[in-house]
Amino acid sequence: MEVVPLADADEVAALAADVVEAVVRARPDAVLGLATGSTPLPAYGELIRRHRAGTGPSYDAVRCFTLDEYVGLPPGHPESYRATIARELTDPLGILPERVHGPDPAPDALPTAGARYEEAVAAAGGVDVQVLGIGSDGHLAFNEPGSSLASATRIKTLTDETRRDNARFFGSVDEVPRHVLTQGLGTILRARHLLLLATGAGKAAALAAAVEGPLTASCPASVLQLHPHATVLCDAEAAAGLARRAHYREVYEAKPAWQPL
Numbered sequence: 001m002e003v004v005p006l007a008d009a010d011e012v013a014a015l016a017a018d019v020v021e022a023v024v025r026a027r028p029d030a031v032l033g034l035a036t037g038s039t040p041l042p043a044y045g046e047l048i049r050r051h052r053a054g055t056g057p058s059y060d061a062v063r064c065f066t067l068d069e070y071v072g073l074p075p076g077h078p079e080s081y082r083a084t085i086a087r088e089l090t091d092p093l094g095i096l097p098e099r100v101h102g103p104d105p106a107p108d109a110l111p112t113a114g115a116r117y118e119e120a121v122a123a124a125g126g127v128d129v130q131v132l133g134i135g136s137d138g139h140l141a142f143n144e145p146g147s148s149l150a151s152a153t154r155i156k157t158l159t160d161e162t163r164r165d166n167a168r169f170f171g172s173v174d175e176v177p178r179h180v181l182t183q184g185l186g187t188i189l190r191a192r193h194l195l196l197l198a199t200g201a202g203k204a205a206a207l208a209a210a211v212e213g214p215l216t217a218s219c220p221a222s223v224l225q226l227h228p229h230a231t232v233l234c235d236a237e238a239a240a241g242l243a244r245r246a247h248y249r250e251v252y253e254a255k256p257a258w259q260p261l
């Protein structure tokens, strides 16, 4: 795992955008794995800014897969992850809606939604770069503590902590759905590159547990330790709990020019 401690959220956004653009330049029909939530928004904003400035790559041929989706929201709800990713990234980049996929939360199709999503990701050839955030309880996608490290896409029940964290997107915590469909930790591990973004003091404890703690289902994000190509971009506040943060910075500053993130 490569941990890159950066000064602030703007630096995290710029470097994350560099990574995503490099993947799309190398492979114009790349498969992008997209997290929602607040953390990736500055990076998505940077990708959009560069696209509008004409300096970004063409996104015409990319395919996108979101990590997760709420269950129980009316179709088209503005806080559904489908609507969110279209608004915050894929529409502004000009990616056609049919090239953007998410787990299907239609009530009558829920029993097969996980397996169908796994098949769709596999049929696309797998995810080239998976953008990730981390929950304050260490969750990854919506794999809450206790999730199997080998799990596949399936329905899950959110913890009260996550529902409280996400209440800011809804009128109140009572409006946050209790159930979600989420890629499993095993699904996420199959992506070729994991790019975890963490900003703010609220992520410091979870990030330290994920990066320097034991590999454990009690901290689902610790599954990154199993991946051969995992990159963590964090700001100073999120890095505050990392015992080896000075060393991670030294490693980054001494990174050979030929070795990309």
Ligand code: F6R
Pocket: 034, 035, 036, 037, 038, 039, 040, 067, 068, 132, 133, 134, 135, 136, 139, 140, 141, 142
């Ligand atoms: C979102 C997702 C979640 C978030 C996590 C952090 O698709 O999978 O795991 O990444 O809840 O959320 P923010 O970034 O809002 O702090």
